[in-house]
Amino acid sequence: MRREFRLPESDETFLNALGRPWETIGNNGGRWLIIHEREVPTGYNVGTVSEAYRIDVGYPDSQIDMVYFLPHLSRADGCPIGALSLEQINGQQWQRWSRHRTADHPWRPGEDDISTHHILVDHWLERELRR
Numbered sequence: 001m002r003r004e005f006r007l008p009e010s011d012e013t014f015l016n017a018l019g020r021p022w023e024t025i026g027n028n029g030g031r032w033l034i035i036h037e038r039e040v041p042t043g044y045n046v047g048t049v050s051e052a053y054r055i056d057v058g059y060p061d062s063q064i065d066m067v068y069f070l071p072h073l074s075r076a077d078g079c080p081i082g083a084l085s086l087e088q089i090n091g092q093q094w095q096r097w098s099r100h101r102t103a104d105h106p107w108r109p110g111e112d113d114i115s116t117h118h119i120l121v122d123h124w125l126e127r128e129l130r131r
Contacts, residue, residue, distance in 0.1 A: 005031055008060060011114040024055070027090050031055045033114065034089075043129040045074045052089055053117060063107030064117040067124065068094040081128055099124045 001023035007015075015022045021036040033053045040049055052068040068087055072095035075081060083098040101107055101120075 014115045025090055032089055041125055041129060043076055045076055046071055049073065052094055060113055061109045063101065065100055067097050067121045070094045097124060
């Protein structure tokens, strides 16, 4: 797995504890964390995906926003998923889920990190199936 840039030690410890392959890459001026073999809840078209997070230069003071999936997710029941678009990452078309933190739940520098964003993505995946 590529490590084109380093993450804070606590993030790398979290990612290693997941027990799944992960990598950091530079792509078209952006920096990306890609976590492979993420299990998704039953109710989607596939059981596992790779997920990507855009890591801004100011991270961890600047927030991680949204999530990107490969392969693209759809609901097994055929209901559409809203606020999707495509993003080119590393020569592939990833599915961008335009999901954001709210004023009630903003990014908290010094507290939020990759582990808390990962939990938020869990929430987004589960919430989508309840719509």
